[in-house]
Amino acid sequence: MAGQLSIAKALNGALRKSLENDPKTVLMGEDIGKLGGVFRITDGLQKDFGDDRVMDTPLAESGIMGTAIGLALRGYRPVVEIQFDGFVYPAFDQIVSQLAKMHARALGHVKMPVTVRIPFGGGIGAVEHHSESHEAYFAHTAGLRVVSPSNAHDAHWMLRQAIESDDPVIFLEPKRRYWDKGEVGEDPMLPLHSARIVRPGTDATLIAYGPMVKVCQEAAQAAEEDGRHLEVVDLRSLSPIDFPTLEESLKRTGRGIVVHEAPVFLGLGAELAARLTERCFYHLEAPILRVGGYHAPYPPSRVEETYLPDLDRVLDAVDRALAY
Amino acid sequence: MSLPHLADPAGRYRAMRLIRSFEELALEWVRSGLIVGGTHPYIGQEAVAVGVCAALAPDDGLTSTHRGHGHVLAKGADPGRLLAELAGRVDGLNRGRGGSMHAADFSLGILGANGIVGAGAPIAVGAAWAAQRQGRPRVVASFFGDGALNQGVLLEALNLASIWRAPVLFVCENNGYATTLPAGAAVGGSACGRAEAFGIPAETVDGMDVEAVRAAAGRMVERARAGGGPGFLECLTYRFEAHHTMERRFRLAYRTAQEVAAWRARDPLASAAAALPSATVAAIDAEVGQLLLESAEFALASAEPDPLTAGDHLYASGLRPRSGAAL
Ligand SMILES: Cc1ncc(C[n+]2csc(CCOP(=O)(O)OP(=O)(O)O)c2C)c(N)n1
Ligand SMILES: [Mg+2]
Numbered sequence: 001m002a003g004q005l006s007i008a009k010a011l012n013g014a015l016r017k018s019l020e021n022d023p024k025t026v027l028m029g030e031d032i033g034k035l036g037g038v039f040r041i042t043d044g045l046q047k048d049f050g051d052d053r054v055m056d057t058p059l060a061e062s063g064i065m066g067t068a069i070g071l072a073l074r075g076y077r078p079v080v081e082i083q084f085d086g087f088v089y090p091a092f093d094q095i096v097s098q099l100a101k102m103h104a105r106a107l108g109h110v111k112m113p114v115t116v117r118i119p120f121g122g123g124i125g126a127v128e129h130h131s132e133s134h135e136a137y138f139a140h141t142a143g144l145r146v147v148s149p150s151n152a153h154d155a156h157w158m159l160r161q162a163i164e165s166d167d168p169v170i171f172l173e174p175k176r177r178y179w180d181k182g183e184v185g186e187d188p189m190l191p192l193h194s195a196r197i198v199r200p201g202t203d204a205t206l207i208a209y210g211p212m213v214k215v216c217q218e219a220a221q222a223a224e225e226d227g228r229h230l231e232v233v234d235l236r237s238l239s240p241i242d243f244p245t246l247e248e249s250l251k252r253t254g255r256g257i258v259v260h261e262a263p264v265f266l267g268l269g270a271e272l273a274a275r276l277t278e279r280c281f282y283h284l285e286a287p288i289l290r291v292g293g294y295h296a297p298y299p300p301s302r303v304e305e306t307y308l309p310d311l312d313r314v315l316d317a318v319d320r321a322l323a324y
Numbered sequence: 325m326s327l328p329h330l331a332d333p334a335g336r337y338r339a340m341r342l343i344r345s346f347e348e349l350a351l352e353w354v355r356s357g358l359i360v361g362g363t364h365p366y367i368g369q370e371a372v373a374v375g376v377c378a379a380l381a382p383d384d385g386l387t388s389t390h391r392g393h394g395h396v397l398a399k400g401a402d403p404g405r406l407l408a409e410l411a412g413r414v415d416g417l418n419r420g421r422g423g424s425m426h427a428a429d430f431s432l433g434i435l436g437a438n439g440i441v442g443a444g445a446p447i448a449v450g451a452a453w454a455a456q457r458q459g460r461p462r463v464v465a466s467f468f469g470d471g472a473l474n475q476g477v478l479l480e481a482l483n484l485a486s487i488w489r490a491p492v493l494f495v496c497e498n499n500g501y502a503t504t505l506p507a508g509a510a511v512g513g514s515a516c517g518r519a520e521a522f523g524i525p526a527e528t529v530d531g532m533d534v535e536a537v538r539a540a541a542g543r544m545v546e547r548a549r550a551g552g553g554p555g556f557l558e559c560l561t562y563r564f565e566a567h568h569t570m571e572r573r574f575r576l577a578y579r580t581a582q583e584v585a586a587w588r589a590r591d592p593l594a595s596a597a598a599a600l601p602s603a604t605v606a607a608i609d610a611e612v613g614q615l616l617l618e619s620a621e622f623a624l625a626s627a628e629p630d631p632l633t634a635g636d637h638l639y640a641s642g643l644r645p646r647s648g649a650a651l
Contacts, residue, residue: 030503030505031503034505034576034578038503038570040574058474058502059442059472059502059505060475062476063476089440090440090442090475090477127361127424127439128426294634294635296634296638297421300360300361300421300423300629301360301423302412302420302628303629303631307631307634
């Protein structure tokens with residue numbers, strides 16, 4: 001799989017492999033067949049695997065989700081596409097009350113190998129319902145795994161790992177990065193639940209996932225010019241969280257900044273800051289800071305750049321952390 | 325009683341012409357980048373919005389959809405303020421915060437377009453039920469597409485309207501497709517069958533004929549107003565343009581050129597014009613053209629919103645999300 005692939009193509013390849021490798025894998029979603037999905041992630045798959053494996057469903061998210069759960073109960077491995085982040089809410093009950101709890105409720109006798117693919121986050125000129133970062137709702141629900149890739153390699157391999165996993169996985173695709181290209185290696189390199197240090201550093205640790213990893217890498221690059229060596233950790237798995245990797249990093253750098261698009265208020269950063277403070281208290285030089293969206297509805301397209309965390313906001317937080 | 329601007333065929337033609345020209349202008353603005361993020365054009369379906377609204381009184385309400393500009397204009401919203409809304413300006417109907425899929429004007433009973441397919445239906449039921457409980461016979465028309473027929477929330481709304489005899493007119497704009505999926509491949513049974521299953525009288529009309537829509541909607545609105553409960557109107561129509569302005573990029577082939585041409589030959593605007601003296605049509609076209617020029621000027625002159633105002637209306641009590649901070 002040498003060569004540069006966009007995240008979109010890397011995901012498409014992962015779905016293709018999963019369909020090839022396991023006849024029980026089926027894809028369901030709105031406009032995923034003939035259209036190939038509004039972001040073209042399922043492009044060409046219905047043509048090659050048939051419309052009983054790549055199914056165009058009616059507009060009925062709750063029904064799609066519930067049907068996927070039923071298919072999983074009878075041995076299938078469904079991969080559901082939710083067209084945009086905001087459209088998952090009609091399926092919320094099926095996900096948090098049914099999908100997440102089925103395995104525990106059945107004392108482990110049934111597995112729920114369901115993958116829910118959701119293009120999430122902003123930055124593409126869409127509006128509310130089409131730009132949301134709702135990872136905290138799902139991460140808050142025990143029984144779900146929540147992951148988000150930030151690059152083409154992870155997009156490919158994490159999706160294959162998610163589909164192969166017998167746990168239900170909410171797979172959050174950073175939609176503004178779909179067209180970013182990168183190398184896709186020959187093997188996954190890490191288990192699905194592991195975080196990865198994408199840039200080593202000594203002065204502070206930036207923790208991000210999905211679309212914000214790129215922003216943090218750019219921020220670290222810019223800080224380097226000022227003689228500051230920032231470490232960047234790509235969380236990859238939002239639930240469960242790979243705390244050992246984060247703790248090891250924070251104990252070295254003494255400063256941590258969590259960056260996400262979702263509102264800071266009760267977002268993933270709140271949990272990370274609290275937990276890491278507990279575990280690394282005597283190593284910290286500054287409180288763990290958070291950079292994120294505002295506690296307001298997602299804004300109209302014209303002003304979304306104001307809402308989304310950017311290089312400057314990350315670097316401001318770095319300044320504040322270093323000033324303690 | 326009915327909306328004065330839709331009271332006669334000339335008024336109805338004018339409203340359809342306004343929607344058509346507005347949508348053409350919006351397409352231009354999407355192309356030129358004045359509207360960021362695109363729109364779902366209503367072109368081809370004008371007779372439905374205008375025919376239904378012609379059956380409504382000024383203080384009746386409506387809930388709209390992602391393809392909502394036509395409904396909003398037909399009910400009487402100011403085109404300049406709608407255009408400003410689409411372009412994200414402070415003089416927009418919602419101060420530029422909603423955009424294409426979230427336009428609302430509560431002063432005109434326009435209870436909101438909606439980015440979530442099917443989500444407007446129970447809101448319409450609640451609004452209509454409230455009016456009924458208060459002894460004020462105000463009807464709410466709830467617009468939705470054929471795609472919404474398969475959303476659970478729509479079925480729940482039909483049931484609630486039926487048991488509460490809420491004065492709702494459910495208007496299914498069946499344009500044959502939900503994005504790329506043909507209604508025939510998505511809808512088990514039929515649109516009207518769903519309503520009838522809940523005890524709601526249903527009728528299918530030619531949605532390309534504004535007078536036919538108005539007549540059928542009028543009967544159902546009057547019955548609802550008199551306490552007869554909800555009605556369901558399926559309007560057979562077609563969108564002439566793409567599902568969304570973004571679709572252009574994809575070069576899809578889910579509809580044949582012949583099919584599109586056959587429906588375009590039944591252009592509801594052309595047939596409404598044909599029923600009027602040509603001088604009347606020409607005068608209306610000129611007046612609407614002028615109105616849209618002024619609307620465009622108005623929208624362009626309007627400022628962009630100050631990001632620091634984003635938290636202004638989060639709480640009716642005036643609370644700020646974080647005391648001492650803007651947001
Ligand atoms: C709950 C939900 N799911 C998916 C979508 C994405 N979406 C927007 S419009 C649309 C098709 C709607 O079809 P229909 O109801 O027939 O209305 P039309 O577009 O034909 O006017 C889809 C799938 C959405 N907006 N909301
Ligand atoms: Mg439709």
